[in-house]
Amino acid sequence: MLQAFSTWLHSTRLSWAVAGGIPWIWPLCETLHFMGLALLMGVVGVFDLRMLGMAKELPLGPLQRLMPWAVLGFTINLVTGFLFFTGDPFQYIHNIAFFFKLLFIALAGVNVILFYVTGLYRRVDGVGAGHDVPFPAKIAAAASLILWIGVMYWGRMLPFIGNAF
Amino acid sequence: MMQVLASLENSAFGTWVRESSSLLAYPTILFMHTVGLGFLVGLNAAIDLRMLGAAPRMPLAPLEKFYPIMWTAFWINALSGTALLIADATTKMTNPVFYIKMTFVTLAVVNMVIIRRRVFRRPSLDLTPLSGSTRVLAMTSLFFWAGAITAGRLMAYFGPVSGAPGLQNRIP
DSSP, X not given: OHHHHHHHHHTSXXXXXXXXXXXXXXXXXXXXXXXXXXXXXXXXXXXXXXXXXXXXXSOHHHHHTTHHHHHHHHHHHHHHHXXXXXXOGGGTTTOHHHHHHHHHHHXXXXXXXXXXXXXXXXXXXXXXXXXXXXXXXXXXXXXXXXXXXXXXXXXXXXTTTSOOO | OHHXXXXXXXXXXXXXXXXXXXXXXXXXXXXXXXXXXXXXXXHHHHHHHHHTTSSTTSOSGGGGGGHHHHHHHHHHHHHHHHHHHHHTHHHHTTOHHHHHXXXXXXXXXXXXXXXXXXXXXXXXXXXXXXXHHHHHHHHHHHHHHHHHHHHHHHTTTSSSOOSSTTOOOXXX
C-alpha cells in the first residue's frame, strides 16, 4: 500500500522536479524548511516558556494572537516536507528516524488538540500579567517544548540513523 | 594557510567529529546547531513580528527576558559551528558562501544588540506607538537572519564539498 503509493508518487512530474529535475527546488525547500522551523520554534517557545514561568509580565490572551505565525511556520514545513517526500519517497518510508519524526509531530498535535478540547485554552487565555497558568497548562507547555525539540532531533537524524540525505 | 586548515581538519578532534561512527559526534553537534538556530532565530523573529505590529495588545517590554535564552542559543551555535568548521576546515573555510553566512550572522547579532539598547531601553516603550525606526530594525533583523539561514543551507550546494563522506553538491 505505502510501497504502491510511493512508487506512484515517485513517477509523477512533481517528484522528478523536486528530486533534481529542476535543481533549485530542493535547496529552496530546505531553506524554507529551516525558516519555518525557526518561526514555529520561536513563537511556540515564547508561549511555552511564558506558561512555564518566564517573562510573567506577558498576558496570555494577547500573546495567543501570535499563534497564527507558528501555524504559518508549521504549514511551510508541512508543504516543504511533503515535497521532500515526493522527491524521494523511498529514502523515508523505511527510515526509522522518519517514523519517529512523524510520531513526535503527531504527539505534538495531540498535545495542541488536548489544550483546546479540554478547555485549557480558555483558562489560559484569561491569565493576565504576573499570574501563573493552571498546572495542567505547565505540563502541556513542557510536553510541547520536549516534543518539538524531539521533532528537530529526528529530522536531523534522517541521514544518520536512517539513510536519507 | 591551506596547511593550517588541513592540520585543523586532521587534528584528533576534527577527525573524531567528522569520522566517528558515534551519534554523539557529527550528528549530535549538527542537531545542537539546529536547536540553537530554532531558538536564536525563532525568538528574534517573534520579537521582530511584535515590533512590526503582530499581537498589538501584548506588551513588548517583557520580551526582553528572552535575551538570555537567545544568547545561550547563540553560544551553542558558535561552539557547535566551530566544531563543524574544524571538521571540514579545508572546504568550509575556502567556501565564499561561508563568509556570506558569517557576514549575515554578524549583522543579525549586532542588530539584536541594537534592538535591546534602542528599543527595549526606551522609557516610553509600550506607552507610545512604535516608531518607524523600530520597524526598520525589525525588518533588517528578519532580513539578516533569513540571509544567514539561506547562506548556511547553500554551503552544501556551492563551493567545495564538505560534510559527511559521500556527499555531493547537487547544484554544480
